[in-house]
Amino acid sequence: MLKAINICHTKLLTWFVLMRIVTWNVNSLRARLGRIERWLAAFEPDVACLQETKLADDAFPTEIFEGLGYECFYHGQGRWNGVCILSRVGLENPMTGFGAEIEPDREARLLWATCGGIRVASCYVPNGRALDHAHYQYKLSWLDRLAAALEVQASPSEPVIVCGDFNVAPEDKDVYDPKAFADSTHTSTLERKKLELLTEWGLVDLFRLHHNGDSLFSWWDYRAGSFYKHMGMRIDLLYGSPPVAESCGFALIDRNERKGPRQDPPSDHAPVFVDIDHSISIK
């Protein structure tokens, strides 16, 4: 919920804003539309960054989200990938991809917009498939280009959130069993080094500010009852610049959203959200 209090100084208007931002790989926006509508109504995020929408842009259900009070910015391609940002606190300077100076992505995996004074990116990082697969090199290159785009898009002194499905578990405690991931993607040294490009720039893993040390996951394989065996990974991340990290008061993985009957199946990812209490000043 956006809570704005205007404080009128001599020539400065300051808004203190409580903003809730969620990232959620929905694994098909069409298949998950009912669940997404219910989740938005229940949790009232101000900004929703969704991944794997699997929708072409001309099929995006703009009117449904507008009916819930959200502006929509989307970048899809049909069968695979696809990302969007929904915002009810404004949506300015939209941009898809890495930007003009950087080798473009062939897939719909990234977009940016300024929402409520925060520069927001919704990312769907390539999976990588296997360490010896070409897709792994694509993943590494993709993360290099994300870091390069960040340099152009924002400064660490400004409010920035880069969130999404990173397909990388930052640390061993972010997977149920590190040994099970030896020699596979999501935990390899090289891809973790690419995440460090983001943290070296100044971004902070906002979830870890509030859940230090816990093994809590955001993704569980559909197969073999992984969810009920707690065999998951934390790969859906919200990174914030220092001003955002300082004002991040709450973070949660809504693992209940990973549950559900065959008739109304969940995504294999749970929504992850943070609450940000920050101020915007306008002359």
Added chain:
DNA sequence: ATGGTCGTTTGACGA
């Protein structure tokens, strides 16, 4: 440990 389950451009492929 292995096999298992979702989604999509219906069916092989990606996750």
